[in-house]
Amino acid sequence: MFEPLPERFNYSELEHKILDFWEKNKIFEKSLEQRENCPYFSFYEGPPTVNGKPGLHHLMARTIKDTVCRYKTMQGYYVRRQAGWDTHGLPVELAVEQMLGFKVKSDIEKYGIDRFNQKCKEFVYYNIEMNQGWRDLTRRMGYWLDLDKAYITCTNEYIESVWWALKKFFDKGLIYKGFKVVPQSPTIETPLSSHELSLGYKEVRDPNLFIIPKIVDSPMKELIGSNLLVWTTTPWTLLANVAMAVGEDIDYVWVENIRKTKEGEETIRLVLAHSRLSVLDGEVKILKKFKGKELIGTEYEQIFTYAKIDKANYPDALKVLPGDFVSTEEGSGIVHIAPAFGEDDYEMSKKFKIPFLQPVTPNGHFTEDMGEFAGRAIKDFVYPDHKEEGADRDII
Numbered sequence: 551m552f553e554p555l556p557e558r559f560n561y562s563e564l565e566h567k568i569l570d571f572w573e574k575n576k577i578f579e580k581s582l583e584q585r586e587n588c589p590y591f592s593f594y595e596g597p598p599t600v601n602g603k604p605g606l607h608h609l610m611a612r613t614i615k616d617t618v619c620r621y622k623t624m625q626g627y628y629v630r631r632q633a634g635w636d637t638h639g640l641p642v643e644l645a646v647e648q649m650l651g652f653k654v655k656s657d658i659e660k661y662g663i664d665r666f667n668q669k670c671k672e673f674v675y676y677n678i679e680m681n682q683g684w685r686d687l688t689r690r691m692g693y694w695l696d697l698d699k700a701y702i703t704c705t706n707e708y709i710e711s712v713w714w715a716l717k718k719f720f721d722k723g724l725i726y727k728g729f730k731v732v733p734q735s736p737t738i739e740t741p742l743s744s745h746e747l748s749l750g751y752k753e754v755r756d757p758n759l760f761i762i763p764k765i766v767d768s769p770m771k772e773l774i775g776s777n778l779l780v781w782t783t784t785p786w787t788l789l790a791n792v793a794m795a796v797g798e799d800i801d802y803v804w805v806e807n808i809r810k811t812k813e814g815e816e817t818i819r820l821v822l823a824h825s826r827l828s829v830l831d832g833e834v835k836i837l838k839k840f841k842g843k844e845l846i847g848t849e850y851e852q853i854f855t856y857a858k859i860d861k862a863n864y865p866d867a868l869k870v871l872p873g874d875f876v877s878t879e880e881g882s883g884i885v886h887i888a889p890a891f892g893e894d895d896y897e898m899s900k901k902f903k904i905p906f907l908q909p910v911t912p913n914g915h916f917t918e919d920m921g922e923f924a925g926r927a928i929k930d931f932v933y934p935d936h937k938e939e940g941a942d943r944d945i946i
Contacts, residue, residue: 569689578694581623582630591627593619595695597634597703600677601641604687616693633700635684637674640738640746646670653934655738671704678702729906731893736914736931756929758783759946760829760882761853762820763794768848770840773804776819778850778870781829781881785945786928789854789920790888790907793866795873795898796842800883801825804840808833821845823883842883845870856921857907866902873898916941 572578595615598608623629646669652658658666678684688695701708719725733742762777778794796802801824808817809832819837820830827834848870852859859867875894876885889899890908899906909917914931916923922944929940 565690565692569692572692581694582628585623585626585628588626588628591619591622591629593622593629594632594701595634597636597701598684599636599639599641600674600684601645602677603680603682604684608687609691612688612691612693616691619694631695633688633695633697635674635678635700635702637671637702637704640740640742641749642670642674646673649673674702674704729890729896731891731896734912734914736912736927737933739912756783757785757942757946759785761788761886762818763850763853765821766849766851768845770804770838770844770848772838773821773848776804776821778848778884779820779822779829779882780884780886782886784891785942786910786916786940787888787891788886788945789856789909789916789923790890791853791886792859792864792889792904792907793868793887793898793902794850794870795876795885795887795894796845796870796883797823797874797876797878798841798843798846798872800842800876800878802840802842802845802883803827803836804838805830806835806837807831808835821884823878825878826882829882842876843872846872854921856919856923857909859905859907864903864905867904871898871902871904 593615598604619629619631646666647658650657650661650666650669652661685697687693688697703709716725733744733747734740735742759782761780761782763780765773765776765778768774780794782788802821803824804819804821805827806817806819807830808815809830810816822829824839846869849868850870852868861867870884871887873885873887873894876883885894887895887898887904889895889904889906890910896906898904909920910928911917914928916926916928918924923941926941927938929942931938931940
């Protein structure tokens with residue numbers, strides 16, 4: 551029988567006694583020595599980003615990690631617990647920018663990139679060793695980890711190990727040059743990870759519009775001269791449009807739409823998904839019903855002609871193509887394709903012979919060959935000291 555605990559039992563005091571016992575008797579080290587010639591269980595801690603003091607979420611994640619490592623040790627494995635520190639990425643850079651009072655990326659260039667990098671290194675090393683910081687948390691929660699041999703991502707030793715691994719992949723033919731669609735921050739001119747993107751996530755209102763590019767050729771000859779009805783929530787991407795996508799098994803209609811405008815009554819013939827007729831105002835007369843597969847190969851006029859498209863090299867450009875991602879939950883059932891600005895769009899550029907147009911610079915402004923929109927921000931940007939109006943309203 552165990553003796554009952556006293557009414558005023560100090561759990562914290564007992565925990566400290568256990569930690570002192572572990573350290574005095576080198577229990578962690580002995581757990582490794584006892585399993586030295588046993589099967590290996592590899593554990594590299596997914597490194598915490600050392601942009602400040604640890605938080606509650608680190609306590610939760612590390613508890614799970616420690617539980618797994620202890621369990622594998624009890625199963626008879628040798629578990630070398632490799633600590634690590636993530637010192638790269640925006641969290642560290644943004645913290646140092648705030649410390650230095652910087653507001654835009656150009657402030658870093660004026661300060662000096664080498665000096666800024668050195669400040670970032672000093673900042674992360676301070677965070678690693680700070681009082682009541684990572685080392686204290688690791689010990690206090692009883693997390694067994696070899697902190698004295700931790701890898702640190704900003705050291706040359708670590709960086710060269712990454713180069714070595716990449717060289718091995720390259721030698722095996724596993725590395726190739728290509729494109730990847732990623733979130734991009736226009737104000738600091740850098741791609742963002744999903745984690746970094748979530749740090750500033752908020753719902754916003756963006757402009758949307760329907761466009762009606764004219765059909766110039768089609769397997770269904772009666773459609774020539776009519777218009778495709780296409781919906782987008784990113785008007786600025788229309789300058790990079792190179793194709794349209796439809797669902798092959800979706801039901802589409804060719805309609806005559808009579809509606810009132812400021813100038814009077816207007817009649818226009820449109821193609822859209824049958825289930826999206828509700829987006830049309832006025833009187834609608836269905837002229838023909840057909841499946842999306844019958845639209846494949848239909849050609850339309852280029853929406854903006856600033857970017858030149860070589861049809862000889864890209865015979866699928868400015869055509870309606872099949873896309874298995876097309877839905878009729880919103881819009882018109884016809885999706886505009888701009889390969890530089892969407893995962894599905896980019897995959898279409900690999901599947902079909904359509905060009906990859908990139909009319910936007912890393913800082914979110916149109917390139918100099920974009921006519922009246924050259925040099926303008928693609929949408930409204932808010933900086934710490936000013937706001938820049940985007941071109942999307944004028945595009946609309």
